[in-house]
Amino acid sequence: xxxxxxxxxVVLVPCYNEETAIPLVIRDFQAALPDYPIYVYDNNxxxxxxxxxxAAGAIVRTESMQGKGHVIRRMxxxxxxxxxxxxxxxxxxxxxxxxxxxxxAYQGGFDMVNGARVTDREAAYRRGHVLGNRVLTGLxxxxxxxxxSDMLSGYRVFSRRFVKSFPALSAGFETExxxxxxxxxxxxxxxxxxxxxxxxxAGSFSKLRTYHDGFRIxxxxxxxxxxxxxxxxxxxxxxxxxLAGALLGIPVVLEFLRTGLVPRLPTAVLATGLxxxxxxxxxxxxxxxxxxxxxxxxxxxxxxxxxxxxxx
Numbered sequence: 649x650x651x652x653x654x655x656x657x658v659v660l661v662p663c664y665n666e667e668t669a670i671p672l673v674i675r676d677f678q679a680a681l682p683d684y685p686i687y688v689y690d691n692n693x694x695x696x697x698x699x700x701x702x703a704a705g706a707i708v709r710t711e712s713m714q715g716k717g718h719v720i721r722r723m724x725x726x727x728x729x730x731x732x733x734x735x736x737x738x739x740x741x742x743x744x745x746x747x748x749x750x751x752x753a754y755q756g757g758f759d760m761v762n763g764a765r766v767t768d769r770e771a772a773y774r775r776g777h778v779l780g781n782r783v784l785t786g787l788x789x790x791x792x793x794x795x796x797s798d799m800l801s802g803y804r805v806f807s808r809r810f811v812k813s814f815p816a817l818s819a820g821f822e823t824e825x826x827x828x829x830x831x832x833x834x835x836x837x838x839x840x841x842x843x844x845x846x847x848x849x850a851g852s853f854s855k856l857r858t859y860h861d862g863f864r865i866x867x868x869x870x871x872x873x874x875x876x877x878x879x880x881x882x883x884x885x886x887x888x889x890x891l892a893g894a895l896l897g898i899p900v901v902l903e904f905l906r907t908g909l910v911p912r913l914p915t916a917v918l919a920t921g922l923x924x925x926x927x928x929x930x931x932x933x934x935x936x937x938x939x940x941x942x943x944x945x946x947x948x949x950x951x952x953x954x955x956x957x958x959x960x
Contacts, residue, residue, distance in 0.1 A: 650751070650960070651750070651751065651754055652958070655730050655731070655754070655958060656728070656729040656730045656731075657681070657683075657684040657729060657730065657731045657732075657733065657750060658684060658685055658686075658687055658727055658729045658731075658732055658733070659677050659681065659684060659685070659686040659687065659733045659735065659746070660687050660689070660720075660723045660727070660732055660733065660734045660735070661673060661674075661686065661687065661688045661689070661701075661706070661735055661736070661737045662689050662691060662716050662719040662720060662723070662734075662736070662737065663688055663689065663690050663691060663693065663697050663701065663737035664690075664691040664692065664693055664697070664716075665693045665694060665695050665697060665853075666693070666697050666737040666738060667693070667695040667696045667697050667700055668849055668850075669737060669738050669739035669848060669849050670688060670697055670700060670701045670704070670706075670737045670739075671700050671701070671703075671704045672739040672849060673735070673737050673738075673739050673743070674686055674688070674701060674704040674705060674706050675704065676739075676743030676744070677733075677735070677743045677746060678705060679743070680743045680744050680745075680746045680747060681733075681746050681747065681750070684733075685707055686705070686706045686707065687706065687707045687708075687709060687723065687727060688701040688702075688706040688707070688708050688709070688737065689708075689709050689710065689711050689719045689722065689723055690708060690709070690710045690711075691710075691711050691714060691715070691716070691718070691719050692710075692711075692712060692714055697737075698710070709722075709726070713819075715818075715819040715820040716820055716821055716823055717816065717817075717818035717819040717820055717821075717822065717823035717826070718819055720734070720816060720823050721816035724811045724812070724814060724816060728808075729808060730807070730808055730957065730958050731750060731753055731754070731805055731806065731807060731808070731957065731958075732805070732806045732807075732808075732811055733746055733749070733750065733804075733805050734802070734803070734804050734805075734806065735802065735803050736802035736803070738848050739846075739848065739849050740845055740846055740847065740848055741763065741765075741802065741803040741843060741845065742763075742803075742843045742844040742845070742846075745763060745803075745841065745843040745844070748841055749761045749763055749803075749804075749805045749841050749843075750805055752805075752839055752841055753805045753807065753839075753957065754957075754958065754959055754960060755959065755960050756837065756839055756959065757837060757956060757957055757959035758805075758807070758836075758837045758838055758839045758957070759806065759807040759809060759810040759831065759836040759837055759838060759957060760804060760805065760806055760807070760810055760827075760831045760836060760838040760839075761804065761805040761838070761839045761840065761841055762796055762798060762801055762803075762804050762828075762838065762839070762840040762841070763798075763801050763803030763804060763805075763840075763841060763843040764796075764797050764798040764801060764840045764841065764842050764843065765798055765801055765803075765843060765845035766842045766843065766844060766845060767844065767845040767846065780862050781798065781799070781800050784799060784800065784825070784862075784865055784866065784869065785797065785798065785799040785800070787866075787869055788825065788828060788829060788832070788869055788872075789832075791873055791877055791880065792828075792829055792832035792833055792876070792877075793832045793835075795832060795838060795840075796828060796832075796838070796840055797840060798840070799824065799825060799828045800824045800825070800865070801824065802824065803843060804827070807956075807957035808954055808955075808957065809951055809952075809953075809954030809955065809956065809957065810830070810831065810836065810951075812954055813830075813834075813947065813950045813951040813953075813954065814826075814827070814830050815830070815947075818868060820864060821864070821865065822864050822865045822867075822868040824865075825865055825868050825869060825872070826868065826872070829872050829876065833876055833944065833947075834944075834947060834948055834951055836951075875940065876940060876944070877940070878932070878933055878936035878937050878939075878940050879933045879934065879936070879937035879940075880933075881933065882929045882930065882932050882933030882936065883929075883930070883933055885925075885926075885929040885933075886926045886927075886929040886930045886933065887926075889922045889923070889925040889926035889929060890922070890923065890926040892922050893918075893919045893920070893921075893922030893923040893925075893926060894919075894923075896915055896918055896919040896922065897915075897916065897919030897920070897922075897923065900912055900915055900916045900919060
């Protein structure tokens, strides 16, 4: 790995009840990146996570607001570096790949390098999780750009200008979606490197609630589309309201043209209301699209306030 000695790199590990796994994570990243500090942020663990992390040689800090999103917000606000390596504290990600990810970011001048998970172990990456990840990644990339294959990876390298311009509004596991959309929305230079993914060590348990957290991620995607692509969001609503109104209203109109009577007045009123909602949705989409463009320009200017990442 040909990196200058002046390059400031940190490893960031958000943790909640990872007493069993965190010593392995610290040991492996110390072996892979011996020259760089490892920060472990403990998020109200009820076990000895903070104690064993400190004993293993990490710099331990705490975040009292519960949720991975809150931890990442605090990490990004507190720490200054040129590159930030973010990894989950569950010992499932390949520490030996960290130099590859870091060198990719440095050589290419990328603001984000995503560690795309690759595994043949079903215990590590269950089929339901694989399918859910593909569906959610497909939804996001179809709207914001097809530049990543694993949106929910917890293993990434970020530049300083990414970290310091990231709004960090999410509270929980949906923060990975927010990280991805931030990069895609601002058309940042990003890349992806395949990394090995393994099962958790014995005695360690996942905090991911498949359906609950999956629904929260889906809700986050819908909200991000509404905020960042309001014309698309409200156009979809416009079309749905119009189709429903037309389906109900066309028979009423045809009956009126044939007989001069409106025998189903409630249906006619409902159809009229749906068509009006369709028109209002179209107007909202047009207005909010202008607002979103202004917000995007402001975020782009904030992003450009920071220097480009160091590169070869």
